[in-house]
Amino acid sequence: MKEDTFFGKVLVVGRTNVGKSTLINQFITSKISITSRRPNTTQTHVTGIYTSKVIQFELIDSPGIQISYKNYLDKKKLRDTYNLIKDTNIVIFVITSFVWTPQEKNLLEYIKKKNNEYIMVINKIDKIKDKKSLLPFIFKISQLIKNHEIFLISAKKKMYLEQLLICIKKKLPILNHKHLDHIKTTCTKKFLIAEVIRETLINLLNKELVYAFTVSISFLYQDTKKRYTIKSIIFVNNLRHKKIIIGSKGKKIKQCCCKSRYKLEKLFKEYVFLNIQVKIK
Known part of the structure; x- marks a missing residue:
């Protein structure tokens, strides 16, 4: 039965x-x-x-x-x-x-x-x-x-x-399962990557800038060895915001890239190459 x-x-x-x-x-x-x-x-x-x-x-x-x-x-x-x-x-x-x-x-x-x-x-x-x-x-x-x-x-x-x-x-009601057992989320990889970068940046920034940027994934590729190559763009409203996110001598954006890459490797359990650019909308 x-x-x-x-x-x-x-x-x-x-x-x-x-x-x-x-x-x-x-x-x-x-x-x-x-x-x-x-x-x-x-x-x-x-x-x-x-x-x-x-x-x-x-x-x-x-x-x-x-x-x-x-x-x-x-x-x-x-x-x-x-x-x-x-x-x-x-x-x-x-x-x-x-x-x-x-x-x-x-x-x-x-x-x-x-x-x-x-x-x-x-x-x-x-x-x-x-x-x-x-x-x-x-x-x-x-x-x-x-x-x-x-x-x-x-x-x-x-x-x-x-x-x-x-x-x-x-x-819970008696119903058939809708997802395979190993699936953890309905979100796409691009969405998860963008959210990881956004989280990292939120924790690095001042309060006034928390909602003054958006994160876009412009390139996502996984090679035959399962290594990820990811290119991301952080869009901001003006030059002042861009300078704050990049930081003195690029320190802030380097921190964001390093911490985000660590989180993504933990999430995907594979090597990640991550490139982040900051652009004005």
Whole structure:
């Protein structure tokens, strides 16, 4: 008799910098979503794939919910996230200890209306020395989401992720798997490479420049020995930004290239030759 297989889509939502991308990377055991201390690091929805025997699900990372949305692209990302809430099997709502603002309140109200299969996750508990101090906050949240699970985790430290994973598995519908077992993401290699370079640059730059550039992969080739040759262009708005990214005597861009190449070799497990240019749009 054929064993049942389970498949579903799991959306991870929450405000910026609550650890959504870190949580997804830990589940997938591969860095498919970039992380940074800077707000709004995740700029688009990124899908990872978890597979273990009869269980498979897509984990969708979403851009963080912001206090205000100033442009069309930001508003579109919010609309896309809200649409996904309606269309996924499970929603994981990630928050951090003691933080509950109108943004969290509004998001929870929408989730309640559109998708009853949601899980509340309080992340970064490793930073709380006195765990008993969390009890009033946990009680407050429990009153808002009666009959729904609350999990206390540290995604970064891999604390209590197994219990959350068990809960997700229990909620998945019986369906055939949609991806081969070894596939970790639906993202293309070019997208992953661009995101790695963007993450590296974000962590090297001042706050004002975090969103003032875009990364494009102009050339990607893998030879018979499986070595990668990659050419990338960082597009900026003006000469001042270009000078900042290149740095004194090219120091900054060399750092970016070296660190990005190391990350890419770790990701692809093959030798990488990486060339990065900076151009004004």
